[in-house]
Amino acid sequence: MRTWLGLLGLLSAPLLWADEAEDRLARMIQAQASQSYQGTFVYERQGSFVAHQLWRRAFDGQLRERLLQLDGMPRESLSENGRLLCMTGSADELQLPQRQQMLTHLDAQALSAHYQPRLLGSNRIAGREVEELALVPRDPHRYAMQLSLDRQTGLPLRSLLLGSQGQLLERLQFTEIQLQAPADEQLQAAADCRDIEPLAAARDAQVWRADWLPPGFVALATWRRASPLGDQELLTQVYGDGLASISVFIEPLREAQAGDAHSQAGPTAINSRQHSTPQGQFMVTVLGEVPPATVERVALSMRAPGGQP
Amino acid sequence: MSREALQESLSALMDNEADELEVRRILAAEAGGELHASWSRYQLARAALHREAVLPNFSVAAAVSAALAHEPALGITPAPQASRWTSGWARLAVAASVTVAVLGGVRLYNQDELAGAQLAQQTAPLQVTQPQTQGPAILAGYSESPQLAPRSAAAPGNDSAWLRQRYPHYLQQHAQQGGSAAADGTLPYARGASVDGR
Known part of the structure; x- marks a missing residue:
């Protein structure tokens, strides 16, 4: 039938x-x-x-x-x-x-x-x-x-x-x-299963924003945390259209040397762009299960708080 | 020149161990075609091992000749005053620059190739596979580690170690916070595990 x-x-x-x-x-x-x-x-x-x-x-x-x-x-x-x-x-x-x-x-x-x-x-x-x-x-x-x-x-x-x-x-x-x-x-998990502490979402308005997102993608949350690789702050944002999601990671570069880069890990496209702001140099990395051109366009469109559009 | 000797010279060049004589030997024999075929096969094997885009018809002669053009005094007109010590170093330098030229040529081509593929992805009409005609072709070449090395786009000589350290963390967090309407918890978990499983 x-x-x-x-x-x-x-x-x-x-x-x-x-x-x-x-x-x-x-x-x-x-x-x-x-x-x-x-x-x-x-x-x-x-x-x-x-x-x-x-x-x-x-x-x-x-x-x-x-x-x-x-x-x-x-x-x-x-x-x-x-x-x-x-x-x-x-x-x-x-x-x-x-x-x-x-x-x-x-x-x-x-x-x-x-x-x-x-x-x-x-x-x-x-x-x-x-x-x-x-x-x-x-x-x-x-x-x-x-x-x-x-x-x-x-x-x-x-x-x-x-x-x-x-x-x-x-x-x-x-x-x-x-x-x-x-x-x-x-x-029941094994005894060595380590507790995960949930990260509280940041609610302040002073965050970076994407000037361009694929239609249907909306901002879902923002988090601030210490970078797992240093004492500087790591800002994370996540955007989604219901099926695919795009994450943005923003970290101050300080004296570190790193240029623009792009990579691919399985279905996940990654694009890193260096952004100059009045607060200094930042590395913006955008990744998601979307075509490489999409993450690149989002990475290029990221704007610092108070920055020029 | 025996075929075996030529093949050995070719392997030496692939392994970055060819001396100047061997490079000359390969250049002289390259027009023959058989060696060219071997070279292409080696390149294919190497590309498969490193999961690079494949470039089967790449000719060794063009890249090698270009590299040697910058070394006019060596080999063709041997400098009589050169001591054993300097000629030894010079030989190494030629072999090294030749190998760099050859591999550099492949690398550059690959980036163009990838960019082209991405462009094609953007413009080509979309097709979804029918269930009866099972899964589409999968790129061959599995390895245990994910391909994470960032390819430098613009700035030459930049140090991407900073990014390379961070990408696994970013991927892990992205997998966790993402999620999707399809296979809600399962897909992010499996994605995270595949990043971690090194």
Whole structure:
């Protein structure tokens, strides 16, 4: 029956089609907030292919999640309602900002203003029937995403990040999934899981701002913290369109020597620009899972507080 | 000149260990074509190892000749007064400059290539793969460490160590604070882990 509905959708007017795709998107967002499950997934990007195990329990509006890296270092993390509680095997980051929940709570309609949702048909992932949903950007400033949504629950069992020519930039794919809620002991992290202190968001108006952002990207939060590599202050901002996010890091250069640079770490494009301000030299680094030209344009558009536009 | 000797000279040049005679030997034989093919294969292998954009038809002769053009007194008209000591150093210098020219040529081309690819990305129409025609091509060449070295854009000779130290921290924090409507906590976690997993 659903297959016929899908076929009908393909043949009918694109408007109806888009509505149906939007429904899937809304269902996925809902499923992620309310469905308990446990399973194994692989994460792949250029230079990395690693398996992880996941336990997630949604009960009474509370979401508790444990993730364990199965290959190499036994890195582990425990989170509650999107807030990271503890982490093992990580570098030296004991203070991390809270994940921006607004990104996960954005409604399907707002998302489809900048991505065209398109249903591509049926497939099978981790032994389950899925429906393929593509989110095609409406401008060249972001990447496309292809999601394989479980027919029964709406959960994304595979997500692919695709470049403008369809090249695969990143893959997250379940190989096995069970829908029962994990037990208490499965949601306990190892003893060496170090507590993470949430970073309080800065609320002052005296911050840097981006003169240009891709349409649909909004400022989500700003943080000030001591740089992990020195005593100077590190200012961080995060922007998002509901699917992709862009982070900006601003650090005073003082006497340090560093020029403009750009780099790529898997799907993440990085661009660093030196900015001269009345307060001295600053290094502005912009990174995100967006095309390199987008981070470069944002990096060039950053303005110091009180600076000339 | 035997083929084996030529191949050895070529490996020496790739390994930065060729002396002046070997460089001359390669230049003389380059027109032959077979050595050119070997050179291209070596370059391909090196590019694959270093995950650089590939440049298969790069000719060694142009880059090497250009480098040697700046060393007119050496080799062609040997300076009679030069002592053993200085000629030894000069030889090293020629070999070094030749290798730098060859590798420098590759590097420059790669940057153009990458810039071109990025431009193409901006203008090309977007295609999404159908599920039936499985995943699109993946760039080959896996390694354990992420590619983090910042490529200097403009200022020559700038010290990017400052940035190179910071990029892993930035990537880690970005992964945590980001997140997305698709696979909300899972994707940021996996991204963070892939930065960390060195």
